[in-house]
Amino acid sequence: MADKNLDYYLSLPYTITLMPDTVSGGYVATINELPGCITQGENVEEAIRMIEDAKRGWIEVALEDGQDIPEPARAEDFSGKFNVRVPKSLHRTLVExxxxxxxxxxxxxxxxxxxxVGTGRETESIR
Structure with a gap:
């Protein structure tokens, strides 16, 4: 799409992360791909509603300022394969x-x- 506008960016499946606010209660919501796009709400529903509003504002300002707007990663960007080099001693231990x-x-x-990855996380991501 040559001319990416507000509607284009709002239609993208950005990742919303919800975290309980242990200090003041409620939930904190962020959009992972948009740095600084954060808000909070008294409950999950309000936090999601508020982050959608924050996302709109974040994108509007970025468009007005001519800033690059990150797009969410696509499923096809991840093959499920990666190579990792480890010390021989760790390799041996893992094999054993x-x-x-x-x-x-x-x-x-x-x-x-x-x-x-699944241990100790108190956040929830939504696409």
Whole structure:
């Protein structure tokens, strides 16, 4: 799309993150791809309504100022594959742990990554 306008950006599936506000109550909402786009509401519904308003304002100001507006990543941007170099000692330990569990190294690492990412997060992302 050559002429990207407000309606174009508002139609994109930006990622909204909601976090409980442990200090004053309610919820804090941010849009991950738009730095500084943040608001809060007394409940989830209000926080989502408020972040949509904040997103509109953020994009309007960026368009007026001629700033680049980040777009959300697309699902096709992620292949599900990546290469990681690790020390030989860690590689050995991972192989040994995978054997103990009776699974492949790939399955073991996938499980550990998923477990780590899902632990202790008190945020919720919405697309």
């Amino acid at each position: 742990k995978a054997k103990e569990e009776g699974v492949s190294l790939n399955q073991y690492i996938n499980y550990q990554l998923a477990r780590s």
